[in-house]
Amino acid sequence: MQIDVFTLVPHAFAWLCEQRPLATVLGSELDLRLLNYRETTPLTGGQVDDDPYGGGAGMVLRVDTVAAALDATYGGPPEHRVIALTPQGRQLDQALVEELATEERLTILSARFEGFDERIVEHLATDPVSIGPYVLSGGELPAMVMVDAIARRLPGALSEGSGDEETFSAELEGGFEYPHYTRPAEFRGWKVPDVLLSGDHARIAAWRREQSRARTAR
Ligand SMILES: C[S@@+](CC[C@H](N)C(=O)[O-])C[C@H]1O[C@@H](n2cnc3c(N)ncnc32)[C@H](O)[C@@H]1O
Structure with a gap:
């Protein structure tokens, strides 16, 4: 399985990648790519966000930034599922984890600040997903939660049988x-x-x- 996480803080994932079970499946069952919106933004100076139309506090992740990141990575809109991490999305549960773990490819979009320009959720993503009814400062922790939960469902991630009778199984x-x-x-x-x-x-x-x-x- 390939999971691509788009983030502004790729180094945040270093700890997770060293831990089991993720470390066990990395490079074999799981190809995890951490992609930084700043590397492909069409704006100058690594800009990725902007003030909200209509005013208000905080910055909003721009739709052209995310579209450029997807184009640079996939050569256009990907044909697989694209998760937008947002507290307003469908709540992640074990059933959704099991479902996602059967996908061959998955893209996870995370945001910071005030979140996504709504057009990202409407047109570039297929699934808005929340990890719970509370607001975190960025999508990195939610992305790690999702990647960890999916990784433990991949073949060889856990020792024989240890994931069979887990809570929610x-x-x-x-x-x-x-x-x-x-x-x-x-x-x-x-x-x-x-x-x-x-x-x-x-x-x-x-x-x-x-x-x-x-x-x-x-
Ligand atoms: C500060 S939050 C934005 C919250 C947004 N202004 C709202 O009120 O719904 C910044 C980003 O963190 C991520 N995030 C925060 N809480 C989350 C949650 N419970 N589930 C998934 N992602 C979350 C999302 O990527 C979100 O766009």
Whole structure:
């Protein structure tokens, strides 16, 4: 899969690229390109944004800047999905992550300041997406959230089976995962449930299913 992230802050992604599971799939299952609008802007001095028509605070990412970035990268409007990150978009959930992880190519547009010129969302993007009902200062964190969530669904990203029964997975019918415990078996009087120490795999599996259902219901 190829994901192209358009951003004004490509170096913000350095940490994420060093971390698993992203680092595991980079260069094999995932080709991640970080593209800076300033490299292809048709305006002088690396300008990418401008004052809003009608007045008001803040700067708006220009439509010609984003169109030039897409043209320079794809030779015209891309034929694949183009996500515009905006708090006003469809909220990202695991179902959308699974859907996006099946795409061969994906473009993610991030903005800063007051956001996009609306024509970018209307004409250059196919999917406005939000990572949640709150406003961040820029699209870099949302883009990283999206790339990380997609990367862990790619083949080989996680060790065998570890992504199968995660919270929101189909295996758990979209519900919450069961609780995990590790050593010590008792700490300050807080005990690990006996069933997990029983060695009885059928009982453990039944207990986990029950815990998962109860947590989800709560
Ligand atoms: C300060 S925000 C702009 C908010 C915009 N003026 C509004 O009120 O809807 C700047 C940029 O950060 C990104 N952003 C902020 N919050 C986001 C969220 N919850 N989901 C996705 N992107 C977000 C978007 O790219 C957005 O254009």
